[in-house]
Amino acid sequence: MDSVTNKAEQLREKIAQTEKELQNLRRQLNELESPIQNLDVDQGHSSTSTTKQPGEASSPKWKWPLREEEYSRYGRQLILPTVGIKGQLRLKSTAVLIVGAGGLGCPAAAYLAGAGVGTLGVVDGDIVETSNLHRQIAHSTSRVGMMKVDSLVEYCQGLNPNVTYVPHREHLTPQNAEGIVSKYDLVLDCTDHPTSRYLISDICVLLQKPLVSASALRTDGQLIVLNNPAAAQGAANGGPCYRCVFPKPPPADSVVSCGEGGVLGPVVGVMGVLQALEAIKLIAGGIGKAAGSDPKEPVAPSLLLFSATSTTPFRSLRMRSRRPNCFACSAGSTLTLKELGSGSLDYVQFCGVTTPVNVLKPEERISATEYKDILAGKSHKGLLFDVREKEHFDIASIPGAVNVPFSILQRHGRPTVGYLTPEHLSDTIPAEAPIYVVCRVGNDSQIVTRRLKEMGLDGNGERDIRDIKGGMLAWKHEVDRTLPFT
Amino acid sequence: MSTIQAAEKPPEDIEIPKPELSIVVEFTGGLEMLFSDQRRHPLSIPVTNKEGNPLTIADLIEHLCNHTMKDTRKELFVLDDHLRPGILVLINDADWELEGEEAYEIQAGDNILFVSTLHGG
Ligand SMILES: [Zn+2]
Secondary structure, eight states: OHHHHHHHHHHHHHHHHHHHHHHHHHHHHHHHHOGGGGSOOOTTOOGGGGSOOTTOTTOOSOOSSSOHHHHHHHHHHHTSTTTHHHHHHHHHTOEEEEEOOSTTHHHHHHHHHHHTOSEEEEEOOOBOOGGGTTTOTTSOGGGTTSBHHHHHHHHHHHHOTTSEEEEEOSOOOHHHHHHHHTTOSEEEEOOOSHHHHHHHHHHHHHHTOOEEEEEEEBTEEEEEEESSSOOOTTOTTSOOOHHHHOSSOOOGGGOOOHHHHOBOHHHHHHHHHHHHHHHHHHHHHOOSSOSOOSOOOOOOOEEEEEETTSSSOEEEEEOOOOOTTOTTTSTTOOOOHHHHHHTOSOHHHHHOOOOOOOOSOGGGEEOHHHHHHHHHSSSOOOEEEEOSOHHHHHHOOOTTOEEOOHHHHHHSSSOOGGGGTTTTSOTTSOTTOOEEEEOSSSSHHHHHHHHHHHTTTTTTTTSOEEEETTHHHHHHHHTOTTOOOO | OHHHHHHHSOOTTOSSOOOEEEEEEEEETTGGGGTTTOSEEEEEEESBOTTSSBOBHHHHHHHIIIIIOOOSOGGGTEETTEEOTTEEEEETTEEGGGTTGGGOBOOTTOEEEEEEOOOOO
């Protein structure tokens, strides 16, 4: 086993190294084949330099604000009124930060790289896993195990080598947030948890960066542009921040992750692409550094909802402006860079933590191995309730298990024995036959076990009701390594 | 026993049919799972609340908990008598904070949308 892992690790390293060399060779070839790119170009031109001056064609000096290759690369968007040469130059002089190199960050980064932003920074401390690939399209099967940041940069590099890429191989924290975010003009929140969403919003308020925020789960997505315009704390013309819209975090138990709830690739992809679109519109239209002398009107922001299964998949909702008593962006806010950077704001605490369920006594539980022995033994096997959702159960289950989804139990109003009969508790099962309960990782099964006892199904102790510790995950580890675990 | 007797008591003011409002209530962002997996609920609701005042969003939330929600997990919709944090209310596609929040008086034909925030990415 160990030698196999070692060998695989060595091979992976070798592949990564070779890929880097290959990339380097391609870049050299590219530079050789397009000598015009090497011409020294004055990039410091202001947009007034874009005025063409015909009649100077005899000069060999390159006098256009973009390089030759860039005119062909960006030609299709250059001729749009939304972008134009002015917008393209703004893109080229803008630094965008993408926080999260996942399902949102991959498509967002790809389109921003393609569009030719000057600098693209990516923050993420995670590595690529196989379960990411169905939606995190910039990664690849051969890059499983690589830092997501490096994988995404490599993909974007292939797409557009003109962009300066800055990998930040760590998660955003209160301590590193100022150092990282201050180098950029615009931030995209492509993360997947409330803790990071509040942190990103706060640092964007303090550093006055507009923030394009999106999220997705199952078949739904949400998108909102915050801090736009990104005015100082208390400024009336500033756009609302994340805390203006969501002053209180949701209870930790109500937060569902993509791992638990599932997510469809194109749904999160749509949202990431829309983030890139909003960013391009903002940059090409001139954020902050726009030459405009007229202070921007506060934009009444809108929240865009996307529901893949709805008859009206897109819906735009008018949102509030800045909250006068907002913790972060109001005049009375006491939030400072110093306070944030010191780590005295505990975002994890603020958003709450889920504690593992622990409602059963040890003697009310059995291990997966013990249940395997019961199945193999001669005593009555009793009943096994698998309380995962049907989709999980349909993929793989323990032989003989009956699917009683937890959600149906939750939905069924007050607990009644009737709900479980006659299909689940047939008359042929003796009253003392034990009931076992299994779920995904061993939380829901405890609650159901407790509930079944409260319903009186244990016949005052005559019937044994227990849950399987660690759920199907434990079954996979202890009993059946082939079990596909979802 | 007393609870059974209470349940058998005829509903109050049965003699006067209460005037009702037709509205549409919608749920998204996962909230629909608490409401029979149905996103759109055309509802007829009383014009006034128990005190005889025009029905507000606060009254509607209570009504939804008592009459529309079949799920036992009320705490995923209401916490401490208020909407759980992380749920937005949109009245005719506008943030309820533009309309007076819980005190907004519901009008016939209103579309009330409850959105749970998503965090995945
Ligand atoms: Zn705010």
